[in-house]
Amino acid sequence: MGNWEANIRKVVPYVPGEQPKEQDIIKLNTNENPYPPAPEVLNKQVELENLRLYPDPAATKLVDAIAEYHGVDKNQVFVGVGSDDVLAMSFMTFFNSGKPIFFPDITYSFYDVWADMLRIPYETKPLDADFRIKASDYYGENGGVVFPNPNAPTGIAEPVEFVRDIVSHNPDVIVIVDEAYVDFGGQTALPLLKEFDNLLVVRTFSKSRSMAGLRIGYALGNEKLIGYLNDVKYSYNSYTMDLTSIELGTCSIKADDYFKEMVKKVVDTRTWFVKEIEALGFTVLPSSANFVFATHKTIPAKEIFENAREHKIFVRYFDKPRIDNYLRISIGTDKEMQLFVAFLKTLL
Amino acid sequence: MGNWEANIRKVVPYVPGEQPKEQDIIKLNTNENPYPPAPEVLNKQVELENLRLYPDPAATKLVDAIAEYHGVDKNQVFVGVGSDDVLAMSFMTFFNSGKPIFFPDITYSFYDVWADMLRIPYETKPLDADFRIKASDYYGENGGVVFPNPNAPTGIAEPVEFVRDIVSHNPDVIVIVDEAYVDFGGQTALPLLKEFDNLLVVRTFSKSRSMAGLRIGYALGNEKLIGYLNDVKYSYNSYTMDLTSIELGTCSIKADDYFKEMVKKVVDTRTWFVKEIEALGFTVLPSSANFVFATHKTIPAKEIFENAREHKIFVRYFDKPRIDNYLRISIGTDKEMQLFVAFLKTLL
Structure with a gap:
């Protein structure tokens, strides 16, 4: 073996949020949209013969x-x-x-x-x-x-x-x-x-x-x-x-109408969800995104994160200074957020 | 306007082979395969709902x-x-x-x-x-x-x-x-x-x-x-x-059987095509690819390139030292190569 390793660009790679392969998971960890793409996308027939070009x-x-x-x-x-x-x-x-x-x-x-x-x-x-x-x-x-x-x-x-x-x-x-x-x-x-x-x-x-x-x-x-x-x-x-x-x-x-409708649904769910978890003792930063960043007055974020994971609910936890007591929770469907709230109620 | 342009990475970009949008072109310029992807590919239903993830x-x-x-x-x-x-x-x-x-x-x-x-x-x-x-x-x-x-x-x-x-x-x-x-x-x-x-x-x-x-x-x-x-x-x-x-x-x-069959077709067409153009006075480098690199004894490559283009046949010409009298011709279907040979016969 030669010395080729000396000349390689070595980096500490980014670790993306988990992409679990199980089906029955509530996945609130990578800020994905809970709704499918527009019907125009789903119904589009791409001419796959043209893939040769x-x-x-x-x-x-x-x-x-x-x-x-x-x-x-x-x-x-x-x-x-x-x-x-x-x-x-x-x-x-x-x-x-x-x-x-x-x-x-x-x-x-x-x-x-x-x-x-x-x-x-x-x-x-x-x-x-x-x-x-x-x-x-x-x-x-x-x-x-x-x-x-x-x-x-x-x-x-x-x-x-x-x-x-x-x-x-x-x-x-x-x-x-x-x-x-x-x-x-x-x-x-x-x-x-x-x-x-x-x-x-x-x-x-x-x-x-x-x-x-x-x-x-x-x-x-x-x-x-x-x-x-x-x-x-x-x-x-x-x-x-x-x-x-x-x-x-x-x-x-x-597909602009569909787009606006789905965005509104996510925003409405976020509004509801924030109220619910504030009532449970969370402080939530004012969110203009499809996720919220929240911390609880008594229970450490890491504990909630690990507990949720055991209950097949994935949220994101960053073990970094200043934010290591916060959770980033993506906004899913109403149903998913209700289940998450129910989980939190049991935990607390 | 500030001086931001001074700090930009400026490069001379690669120019890819032309991708003409007309339909009736014989496209032998970017070494594409003339045959479609395997039937297994064409028939595959990708679950587009999952694109949200x-x-x-x-x-x-x-x-x-x-x-x-x-x-x-x-x-x-x-x-x-x-x-x-x-x-x-x-x-x-x-x-x-x-x-x-x-x-x-x-x-x-x-x-x-x-x-x-x-x-x-x-x-x-x-x-x-x-x-x-x-x-x-x-x-x-x-x-x-x-x-x-x-x-x-x-x-x-x-x-x-x-x-x-x-x-x-x-x-x-x-x-x-x-x-x-x-x-x-x-x-x-x-x-x-x-x-x-x-x-x-x-x-x-x-x-x-x-x-x-x-x-x-x-x-x-x-x-x-x-x-x-x-x-x-x-x-x-x-x-x-x-x-x-x-x-x-x-x-x-x-889809390995289909793959082998298509590769064989391209190789067979290449063999036939090389014989044909050698008979017309071309020298062809021994090719193990889905294209040939050829030069004619009398007519300059650039002239053939431009003439072919006018007849809606695209091949590749490189205006570079040592190879500026060569054409790179991708292997298309038998029909396409026959049409190209017919064009060459008219030209010569």
């Missing part, structure tokens, strides 16, 4: 549908294999100055993983005592800024003026706003695209569109940003979006 | 099917979004020493693109006068070796002893053998995996399996190599393989 490398059909939906030019749309692919490519493309990028200390747990893997220096900025992002933390010299809005795993949304504040203080770098959860009650930064050419807004089909299994994410930004991003994408893999993603993704974005 | 991040079903097919352990299999994704991740993971990697001067045109994008130094080694790779060129100190076997766009295959020669001279780096076209007549390096822990063999579903539209590639290597590769993959995007790729890919690899 390469897909359209530009995913034109999907890009056009997204552009039309948001009322932007098609040159302002980038698509990727889930928003993780879009964000990773964006890190690679835009966070290239050698200066540290800034993001919150409590946030999507992939940001530091990408920074480490791509050797991008970074500084985390602590959330305040109410778990809010402080805009002024992002004023200083940096190599770029990224944060989710609503933030994860807190679920807290900031208004568009907050985003404007950060973007306008950072004219020389790219500011990425990760709007994975915005459809559940956040304010989008999309109107700012007309004002700022250094803003990138990232979205996903995995949450509000019930399409986590298909891997579609996208970014909206000015033409030049999207051009640079596409150059890197074409230099990495020309054909990332497969035929089924292009076809079914296009159906999904056009 | 994240796919299995380990793509266990597909990985197990590939492992069984090749008689290796499942820990020896890595899957990605086409072999381009597998190769790009491999470059990122394994070509990390700072020393130049080696690959042929005439080869898959993505290698230098990945090296440039990932800032990996490289040296190209010229093919000999017969367009063969010289094993001894790869003996010197380097940061890794990659070559396709059969090579592209030449189509020339080297025997397994040739691969052994290169791998055994490079115990301290990873040697990647890109076997995208091996099913059409090459000798696979897979038996060498038992001897060498620094060998990675990369395959694709896009050619011999008629699944270019679904984006599935894979790598086989020793458990440790695959482990490092998975660490990087999980640090980039945990969920790269979507539900349809996992389900339809698994069906495809199990």
Whole structure:
């Protein structure tokens, strides 16, 4: 055996939330949508004979549908294999100055993983005592800024003026706003695209569109940003979006009534659920997402997490400073949330 | 407008072969398979309701099917979004020493693109006068070796002893053998995996399996190599393989009789086609792939390329030193190749 191991890029990989294979589990651990994709998606017949051909490398059909939906030019749309692919490519493309990028200390747990893997220096900025992002933390010299809005795993949304504040203080770098959860009650930064050419807004089909299994994410930004991003994408893999993603993704974005209805159902369930668990002694951060972040006044989060797991209810627990007494609970169907509440009542 | 453009990673992107949208084109330019995927794939009902859930991040079903097919352990299999994704991740993971990697001067045109994008130094080694790779060129100190076997766009295959020669001279780096076209007549390096822990063999579903539209590639290597590769993959995007790729890919690899039959048809058509165009004054490099690389004694390749295009026949022309008088012609159906031969007869 040679010494080849010395020259390998070694990383501590991201550990995704568990994907249990049993059927009878109440799965509230990865912020999936409890409702199926739109009927238009389920009924779509993809012509599988065409799989013999390469897909359209530009995913034109999907890009056009997204552009039309948001009322932007098609040159302002980038698509990727889930928003993780879009964000990773964006890190690679835009966070290239050698200066540290800034993001919150409590946030999507992939940001530091990408920074480490791509050797991008970074500084985390602590959330305040109410778990809010402080805009002024992002004023200083940096190599770029990224944060989710609503933030994860807190679920807290900031208004568009907050985003404007950060973007306008950072004219020389790219500011990425990760709007994975915005459809559940956040304010989008999309109107700012007309004002700022250094803003990138990232979205996903995995949450509000019930399409986590298909891997579609996208970014909206000015033409030049999207051009640079596409150059890197074409230099990495020309054909990332497969035929089924292009076809079914296009159906999904056009099914707007269904989309709004499902989002409303999730939001209504969240409202009910929050009241229920507050009555049981939980403190719940104000959520604009399809999950809530909650802590109980007496029972440690870890204990609830482990107990729930034994009862085949999966929620997410992060063994990290400041949030190790919180649970992130995805919003499922009414039935699932009722069962979870019933479980909590038994436990307490 | 700020100075953000200064800090962006700027690359010269790979330009994929044209994907014309017209229907009546004879498309012999991107080495696609002229036959549809296996009936088992076409008839598979993917449960689209499940798209609401994240796919299995380990793509266990597909990985197990590939492992069984090749008689290796499942820990020896890595899957990605086409072999381009597998190769790009491999470059990122394994070509990390700072020393130049080696690959042929005439080869898959993505290698230098990945090296440039990932800032990996490289040296190209010229093919000999017969367009063969010289094993001894790869003996010197380097940061890794990659070559396709059969090579592209030449189509020339080297025997397994040739691969052994290169791998055994490079115990301290990873040697990647890109076997995208091996099913059409090459000798696979897979038996060498038992001897060498620094060998990675990369395959694709896009050619011999008629699944270019679904984006599935894979790598086989020793458990440790695959482990490092998975660490990087999980640090980039945990969920790269979507539900349809996992389900339809698994069906495809199990449909072995159909697979062998289609490969034989392509090889038989190639044999017939080579004789035909040799009779018309072409010199054809000995091909073990689903394409041929050919040059005509009097008419310049570029002229044939442009003329064919006007007649709605797309082949591939590379405007590069040494090969700018060659055409790469994918093997289509008998009918398509007959039409192409008829076109050539008219032209000559």
